[in-house]
Amino acid sequence: MSDESVRLEEAREEFVTQWGIMGAQWGINRTMAQIHALLMTAPEVMSTDEVMETLAISRGNAHTNLKDLVSWGLIRIVTKKGERKEFFEAEKDVWEIFRRVARERKRREIDPALETLRNCKAASEDMKSAEGKAFHDQMGQLEDFVSFASKMGDRVASMQHGKAIKLAMKFFS
Amino acid sequence: MSDESVRLEEAREEFVTQWGIMGAQWGINRTMAQIHALLMTAPEVMSTDEVMETLAISRGNAHTNLKDLVSWGLIRIVTKKGERKEFFEAEKDVWEIFRRVARERKRREIDPALETLRNCKAASEDMKSAEGKAFHDQMGQLEDFVSFASKMGDRVASMQHGKAIKLAMKFFS
DNA sequence: ATCTGGTTTCAGTATTTACTGAAAGTTCAT
DNA sequence: ATGAACTTTCAGTAAATACTGAAACCAGAT
Incomplete structure (x- = not known):
């Protein structure tokens, strides 16, 4: 992995952390805000498992918060043809x-x-x-x-x- | 106590409760929001003891949240001459x-x-x-x-x- | 009808946040 | 300098909130 991708991952991690803190201050569950930050800066759609892995959280937690984000209209479910899994994509605008x-x-x-x-x-x-x-x-x-x-x-x-x-x-x- | 004052106290209590819930949703400590609601609808300045009594909370809790409200500029300390105690008054506008x-x-x-x-x-x-x-x-x-x-x-x-x-x-x- | 790959739920647990109450501190009058 | 009236702090505890992981569920392929 190139130096640049390492730096990018670090910056992204920083952003995810801080967005989580900020969310918490505004009455939004920290994990939900972190997932949101993660997806906002994701170059591709992500699966529940990828989110779980990246943030080191349980399936239940990832699931609940992904669904909440969907209900807030901040992310949407995307399905790839041929795949049964659900993927998620954030509104970026x-x-x-x-x-x-x-x-x-x-x-x-x-x-x-x-x-x-x-x-x-x-x-x-x-x-x-x-x-x-x-x-x-x-x-x-x-x-x-x-x-x-x-x-x-x-x-x-x-x-x-x-x-x-x-x-x-x-x-x- | 007249029927009207009873009704007024009930309405005020309702307001205090709901303002507390609303505060919590916006990342503000419930008690702080309740004290704020209480003082906003208080006809007179209130002492720490009166706040404690009305909301049935401890001295420490009342103290901390009153000071926080002061630091937010939402209430101010008032001293009555001849009295050593501090009283509090909310900005009502x-x-x-x-x-x-x-x-x-x-x-x-x-x-x-x-x-x-x-x-x-x-x-x-x-x-x-x-x-x-x-x-x-x-x-x-x-x-x-x-x-x-x-x-x-x-x-x-x-x-x-x-x-x-x-x-x-x-x-x- | 069964299996596989996936989603959803939820009882139990961990973490975080808020609250209590008693002790220590402060200030002022005597 | 002592004490009364009040304020402030904080260690310990309670309550609220968030998270885990395993079991139940569901849908499509075989």
């Missing part, structure tokens, strides 16, 4: 990755949060005390904000790369 | 809360991630193989994106509420 994460987090976390805020707001709708009114008002403010974030998420998730770039320009003008 | 979280996450997580991406990019700068070039390119794309996110964070963190509203209008036009 950064903007697309962002869109998908935005869409899923909105669906899984923002929307339920919004629901709660609305309940809390409704529950304090008719309160007469200053404290009750203050609480109601606070819930209202939070709801407005989170609902704004939610709409943002929708908007972003449906935006094409080019459009996003233009918007970004506007933002920094 | 939603936009301000968002700004502070954005600023801290950028500082604590985005900037270090950027550092790593730059290293990985640099390490593969001169590679000749197609794989090496692809890796370098991928790191470049990620770096551009994260660096954009970082600048976004700065921008948002330094924006006044009114300005943000105007920008939001533009966004949805």
Whole structure:
């Protein structure tokens, strides 16, 4: 193996490690983030066994996290003709990755949060005390904000790369 | 205690619980998020003992998380004259809360991630193989994106509420 | 209908993260 | 300098989370 491929593997390993740490800080399972990093930088599709081997993890663990990544839309299953095995391939376009994460987090976390805020707001709708009114008002403010974030998420998730770039320009003008 | 105050306490409890769950999903310690929710909806400043009592947690736990919240700029220490005890008060303005979280996450997580991406990019700068070039390119794309996110964070963190509203209008036009 | 190459599940275990409570430390009044 | 009121630390423990590996399952080839 040439010096260059060794260096490449080292760099990749560094990336996988760091992406794992970063994921953990954002509430994503470390292994899931590592598999994602691995596939994002894989020149070819990879099988479950290759992932297991590279990261030195068990079959069950690899399986669960690969399926989770599929459910997040961050990787997809590829089948080679003639082969029974499943292979995996990551979405590599950064903007697309962002869109998908935005869409899923909105669906899984923002929307339920919004629901709660609305309940809390409704529950304090008719309160007469200053404290009750203050609480109601606070819930209202939070709801407005989170609902704004939610709409943002929708908007972003449906935006094409080019459009996003233009918007970004506007933002920094 | 009137019916209304009971209902208010229930609603508040619901909010505290849910805010805790939401925090956990975003990589924030559940108790920290709960204390934050509690203080955000507190009509008055609260002491460590009151927080301990309300959430049924130990002194050490309350202390650590209160200090962490202070370091995130989400609550501040208030001293009453004549009293030796420290009291805590939350920032209640939603936009301000968002700004502070954005600023801290950028500082604590985005900037270090950027550092790593730059290293990985640099390490593969001169590679000749197609794989090496692809890796370098991928790191470049990620770096551009994260660096954009970082600048976004700065921008948002330094924006006044009114300005943000105007920008939001533009966004949805 | 059985075997082979593969996927999926899950009880048990390991690891990580968070929490407790008591002791040590600090600060201020006397 | 002593003590009361409060804050901080941290070793030990509990709880939550993630991982393993083996068994069950499934689909297609023979």
